[in-house]
Amino acid sequence: MIAHYIDLAATIVTLAATLLAGLTLLRAYRQAADTLLLVPWAWAVGTLSFVAAANCYGEFTGQNRFGLFLGSYGALHFTAACGTLCPFIALIGAKRPQHVAWSFVVLAFWVMISLPAAEVIFLHPGQDLEINSIRSWFLLILIFAGLFNFLATRYCLSSILLGIAQITWLGPWLPWKFPPVLLGRELDGLACASAAVISAWIVSWQPTRAENDYDRLWFDFRDSFGLFWSLRLIERVNDTAQQAGWDFDLGWGGFRTKTDFQPLEKLPAETEAALRNCLQGLLRRFVSREWIAARLGESPAATADSPD
DSSP states (O other): OHHHHHHHHHHHHHHHHHHHHHHHHHHTHHHHHTBTTHHHHHHHHHHHHHHHHHHHHHHHHTOEETTEEOHHHHHHHHHHHHHTTHHHHHHHTOSTTTHHHHHHHHHHHHHHHTHHHHHHHHTSTTOOOOOOHHHHHHHHHHHHHHHHHTTTSTTHHHHHHHHHHHHHHHGGGSSSOOOHHHHOSTTHHHHHHHHHHHHHHHHHTSOOOOSSHHHHHHHHHHHHHHHHHHHHHHHHHHHHHHHHTOSEEEETTEEEETTTOOBOOOOOHHHHHHHHHHHHHHHTTTBOHHHHHHHHTSOGGGGTTSOO
């Protein structure tokens, strides 16, 4: 009897956290609207809603037993859980001008990875879902790729929690079969995902600590887009710095001088103008002029004539 009440209380807390995470994710629209993160945000809202609905359905209908996702429900759960990988796939293509067409690539990925589940649902109802080893390893690689993309940013905790949630949801189909005792209840993954969203929201409202406006701009981009696009931006900025003969370059920790590895101080007017034009030209493929201007401490009109 006591165990029943404990389980009921845990379920209520998890559902409350899920509702709070959903509202938090919707509120993040304003932060995403000025960037191409709006597309991954839309995928996150849709797919997390889908997996939450599937989790709740399995919990309250009793179709899931201790992490054993059986029959047609297992196929539905697999499809929903695979959908949570779509925001990271969308992030890979979050760059102008390819971002619109890339959404069809994300949709194609979801359809492709979910084909075995569709066969179970429509052709073999009641049959347990099984996938081949290639697809299994592919899922595991994508989970860890999404995790590592933000591991060295201030959203590290959120990426770890989301990775745990995805492993919990997809555990039965990963290369290393996770025992049911480790997977726990149906809503455990949902609790981790909700905690990931809430922790990311808390971190996003903390001011960015930086030595100067250029570092603030870089840190906000790095933490928002993660490792994949940040390394590409570092490469492009440093190529420009080398060609222009600047005595500083860009690293993961911000702009530093080449001689003594110190933060940037006052730059010559010509160098500062060239650096701003470089950053604006590169970042306009990812974010709006208003987003850039807010971090460089200038009005949006000041960036209106910058190259795209």
